Amino acid sequence: xxxxxxxxxxxxxxxxxxxxxxxxxxxxxxxxxxxxxxxxxxxxxxxxxxxxxxxxxxxxxxxxxxxxxxxxxxxxxxxxxxxxxxxxxxxxxxxxxxxxxxxxxxxxxxxxxxxxx
Numbered sequence: 220x221x222x223x224x225x226x227x228x229x230x231x232x233x234x235x236x237x238x239x240x241x242x243x244x245x246x247x248x249x250x251x252x253x254x255x256x257x258x259x260x261x262x263x264x265x266x267x268x269x270x271x272x273x274x275x276x277x278x279x280x281x282x283x284x285x286x287x288x289x290x291x292x293x294x295x296x297x298x299x300x301x302x303x304x305x306x307x308x309x310x311x312x313x314x315x316x317x318x319x320x321x322x323x324x325x326x327x328x329x330x331x332x333x334x335x336x
Contacts (some may be wrong), residue, residue, distance in 0.1 A: 227273040236321065238262075240273060246290045247275045247317055255279025255315055266323075271318040281309040 244262060251257040257279035265272045287295075291307060294317070298305040303321035310316075 229245040236271060236301070239301060240271075240319075241314060243273070243294050243297060243319065244275065246294060248288055251279055251315065255281075259274075268323065270320075270323055271321040273317075273321075275317040276314060277316075280316050281313040282307070282315050285309065 246261075248260060251260050252261060255277055257277040259278045261274075263272075263274040263276075263278045283286065285291075285307070287307075295305055298319055301321050302324065305320075306318045307320070308316045
């Protein structure tokens, strides 16, 4: 059963995050199914006035000795283009986790400033 999300006013102001975050979620699901043999994929999204965080975790076989391919490299590029941070991890007993942190910024003319309330 799917979840219904109510978008806050703050999130609606930052539509530039929609495409990169949705592509990251799609790539994560694709990788989990294709490479991880998952039966469960969890996505946690939090948006505050200062940051946006996205955590994606699965219960697949993990990624010991992982080599980044085009998918993970593309995720990194999308996050870095938004001045964010991304990490990949795998537990001792399997599973794979992607953690993303993006600062909330707004465009003010030609300059970028951190959103202040």
